[in-house]
Amino acid sequence: FKLHSNTLPVKAWLREKGLEIPWSVDCPLCKEPETIEHVFIFCWDALFFWDVLQRTLKKQFSISPLGIRFLDVGNDDEVPHDMFFLLGLFSIWQSRMAVRHADATAKEVRFYFFNLVKRVE
Secondary structure (H helix, E strand, O other): OOOOOOOOOOHHHHHHOOOOOOOOOEOOOOOOEOOHHHHHHHOHHHHHHHHHHHHHHOOOOOOOHHHHHHOOOOOOOOOOHHHHHHHHHHHHHHHHHHHHOOOOOOOOHHHHHHHHHHHOO
């Protein structure tokens, strides 16, 4: 819901709402402003993750501002591509928050994704 309604607490949004952001609103990896689009589409973590996922599933996802908000994924066969897309978005966010909050057990996006997929039955 927060992604769809543009209220996800990325650094640029937090500063826009008047909260003080220590250091800067830039992404720690890319040194670009941390917006919703940057986190899920343009950041190095996201680019790498989406590339590997699309090659693995042999499915081209619509990775665009509208695509991530409306899950523009066709389930033409019996594979639930929309579920993988959604789990991918959540995995990217989990990894980002672990790094932001200096979690000692922060992992790469793929590890969060694997853990989520294991839970699905």
